[in-house]
Amino acid sequence: MCQLLGMNANTPTDVMFSFTGLATRAAEHQDGFGIAFFEDRGLRHFIDPVSALHSPVAEMVRRYPIRSEVVIAHIRKATVGEVALQNCHPFVRELWGRYWVFAHNGDLKDYAPRLHGAYRPVGGTDSERAFCWLMQELAKAHASVPSVDELSCTLRELLPQPAAHGTFNMLLSNGQALWAHGTSQLYSVERRHPFVTTRLADEDLSIDFAAHTTPQDRVALVATQPLTRDEDWQAFAPGELRVFRQGQRAP
Numbered sequence: 495m496c497q498l499l500g501m502n503a504n505t506p507t508d509v510m511f512s513f514t515g516l517a518t519r520a521a522e523h524q525d526g527f528g529i530a531f532f533e534d535r536g537l538r539h540f541i542d543p544v545s546a547l548h549s550p551v552a553e554m555v556r557r558y559p560i561r562s563e564v565v566i567a568h569i570r571k572a573t574v575g576e577v578a579l580q581n582c583h584p585f586v587r588e589l590w591g592r593y594w595v596f597a598h599n600g601d602l603k604d605y606a607p608r609l610h611g612a613y614r615p616v617g618g619t620d621s622e623r624a625f626c627w628l629m630q631e632l633a634k635a636h637a638s639v640p641s642v643d644e645l646s647c648t649l650r651e652l653l654p655q656p657a658a659h660g661t662f663n664m665l666l667s668n669g670q671a672l673w674a675h676g677t678s679q680l681y682s683v684e685r686r687h688p689f690v691t692t693r694l695a696d697e698d699l700s701i702d703f704a705a706h707t708t709p710q711d712r713v714a715l716v717a718t719q720p721l722t723r724d725e726d727w728q729a730f731a732p733g734e735l736r737v738f739r740q741g742q743r744a745p
Contacts, residue, residue, distance in 0.1 A: 506561035600661025676730030712741030
């Protein structure tokens with residue numbers, strides 16, 4: 495099973511601690527990794543078809559405090575598509591003058607959506623096909639960039655279609671919000687004042703968030719499995735879509 499990590503915050507925040515916990519899981523998921531950081535309308539996007547435990551790119555991410563309000567990361571265990579750079583998540587496309595980023599965990603059986611627009615996969619994964627289809631359908635549904643609420647409504651109509659073909663845990667963002675959809679295994683947690691000391695679940699590492707935050711800060715995290723031992727991670731219900739804005743779950 496691939497590993498997902500998403501972050502949404504109300505102020506630019508680094509993800510070094512959480513990414514360190516995620517990268518530890520590359521011991522069993524060695525077929526590449528990727529991470530994308532939104533910065534205003536810009537995007538920093540790093541992918542490597544090497545295990546995140548050994549990749550110099552991953553080492554740079556662990557040590558470089560890039561601050562962002564929305565981050566999507568992925569640790570790959572290949573099931574469909576060869577181990578290659580073009581098959582590394584997250585995938586990126588442009589729509590309505592904004593970057594869109596997508597990462598997926600799961601397998602979609604007999605999934606061959608009709609792609610007739612500008613969105614075509616470069617690699618050979620079912621994940622990228624699903625992303626291209628989503629971009630195509632969003633472009634058909636709206637003439638220009640809609641509100642986050644409108645996008646959420648459209649996604650609730652679209653996401654059951656690829657999900658009907660198998661496991662469809664996914665993260666999606668255009669920098670304005672983080673959309674997370676779970677069908678089998680996905681969790682989220684929200685951090686806010688008063689912040690506490692937190693320990694990683696897979697490594698002997700802890701951090702006192704109170705020393706690095708202000709009382710106004712809020713951060714929401716989404717992961718395939720809880721990354722920390724002592725926080726209240728909430729499991730997604732099958733087929734549930736959660737939307738995060740400004741570091742908290744939207745109604």
